[in-house]
Amino acid sequence: MFLEFFIWGSWYVTMGTFLGINLQATGSQIGTAFSTQSFGAIIAPFIIGLIADRYFNAEKLLGGLHLLGGFFLFMAYQADSFTNFYPFIFIYMVLYMPTLALVNSVSFRQMTDPGTEFPSIRVWGTIGWIVSGLVISYVFFWDAADNMREGMLKNTFLMAAIASAALGIFSFTLPKTPPKARSDNKINIKDILGLDAISLLKDKNYAVFFISSILICIPLAFYYQNANPFLAEIGVSDPTGKMTIGQISEALFLLLLPYFFRKFGFKLTLIVGMIAWSVRYALFSLGDADQGLYLLIIGIALHGICYDFFFVSGQIYTDTKAGEKFQSAAQGMITLATYGLGMLIGFSIAGQITDVYLQADGLHDWQSIWQIPALIAILVVLFFSILFKNESINKKALNKPIEK
Incomplete structure (x- = not known):
């Protein structure tokens, strides 16, 4: 591992x-x-x-x-x-x-x-x-x-x-x-792609969550693609080492996730996760390598909330909605939607936006670049908050192993 x-x-x-x-x-x-x-x-x-x-x-x-x-x-x-x-x-x-x-x-x-x-x-x-x-x-x-x-x-x-x-x-x-599985079993493409779980989209709440999961991958793609080049270009020393703060944060908030579920419920936990993306990029747009370095460090440290509170929470929510019959299929479907479709869209948008704000001196207008995923995250928050109706989550799911 x-x-x-x-x-x-x-x-x-x-x-x-x-x-x-x-x-x-x-x-x-x-x-x-x-x-x-x-x-x-x-x-x-x-x-x-x-x-x-x-x-x-x-x-x-x-x-x-x-x-x-x-x-x-x-x-x-x-x-x-x-x-x-x-x-x-x-x-x-x-x-x-x-x-x-x-x-x-x-x-x-x-x-x-x-x-x-x-x-x-x-x-x-x-x-x-x-x-x-x-x-x-x-x-x-x-x-x-x-x-x-x-x-x-x-x-x-x-x-x-x-x-x-x-x-x-x-x-x-x-x-x-x-x-x-035995080698002579009939191959079922629907099982492989998790398409049997598509019936979950008939549930309005799950459909709203599913669409939100795809859309929030756009801000996620901006981080994966641009965070390290951004830190390096503005002169932050040891940018890769500093970005490990995000993984430390991820491990810590993973342990706190069950508490937040029980204390605040699924909907609020997801909303906090999505708002964290917007706050992170706002901090990136305001920070710099000198007096504003602490803003960048806080933005990096928010990774635990950004990732765990939405994506890991979403895996648990998907597991509880699917039930035993469609658990594997449902996880396959949400993974295909986020890491497949969502990230594909996100990286395409992030790449084009980065080119748009490339300046004549070869540097980027990072303040403008980071404002765009911040705005996208806020729009996703509004979409989710308005259309998703709060519901309780099966507490047994909180005791299951969490996969990244």
């Missing part, structure tokens, strides 16, 4: 900065590179449903995908232009996104009580992401201003490639996790 997220955190946070400074990529091109995550999320259910659940042990497929992934990360490390870089990162994300489900499958199949055992395992993923950022900023100093200009950020892909190869080899030593 540590290596799984160490790999992702090693290159994903700084990719926008690397592409802009070292490969002279435009905002739209950077958005296109980040959207490979969305295509990976769309394709992942087919790999899991058609292959992993039928023919191969999960730990072997996990190992094979990470070994292949290490090769394509190494090729991305060697790329000298965006045109050469993009195909490798696209193929890599198609290979990587299925491993998120596979690593969970290997974990759950070895546990007798996932509700109590899984959180202590999953937290190592968050630690892995944090360590990758700290290593980049405080061990190798790859995101120091002079080192970035010299192209040192490309080494993040090499570090990720080595970690991917290590996890690939290590995966073959994991406990045997054979497929549950």
Whole structure:
């Protein structure tokens, strides 16, 4: 679990900065590179449903995908232009996104009580992401201003490639996790994509939540794509290391989430999560690398509320609405909608907006850029607040393991 997220955190946070400074990529091109995550999320259910659940042990497929992934990360490390870089990162994300489900499958199949055992395992993923950022900023100093200009950020892909190869080899030593489905079972595309759960959209409340989930991915995409380039461009030192504050916050608020559910209810928890996105971007638009640095730090630290209070809460809400019959299908559907469709739209918009506010001196009008996702988040809050009717959530769901 540590290596799984160490790999992702090693290159994903700084990719926008690397592409802009070292490969002279435009905002739209950077958005296109980040959207490979969305295509990976769309394709992942087919790999899991058609292959992993039928023919191969999960730990072997996990190992094979990470070994292949290490090769394509190494090729991305060697790329000298965006045109050469993009195909490798696209193929890599198609290979990587299925491993998120596979690593969970290997974990759950070895546990007798996932509700109590899984959180202590999953937290190592968050630690892995944090360590990758700290290593980049405080061990190798790859995101120091002079080192970035010299192209040192490309080494993040090499570090990720080595970690991917290590996890690939290590995966073959994991406990045997054979497929549950028989290879002669009839293939059902509806099951694979979670389309059986589409009946949940007949429920007005769930339909409002579903649409809100897609729309709030637009502000989310702005953060993933632009936060690190923004901090680097305005002169914040060790931007990657400072962004790990967001992951620390995420781990802390994950523990507080059940309390907020019980104290304030589902609707208010989601509203607070969405408002946090708007507040974060308002702080980004006001802060700077000197006297306003504390505003940026607060904005980064809000990540726990932004992510946990909406997206993790949404997973729990989806689980309770679906019931036992459609639980897996419903989670597949909401993942496809958010990380697939929602993020795809979000990265496209974020890339175009970033290009619009590129100034003649090669720098960006970040104040104007951050005001746009702040406004979008407020509009989503209004949409959700007006149309979503408050309802109680099954308290048993709060004791289930939470997956990112």
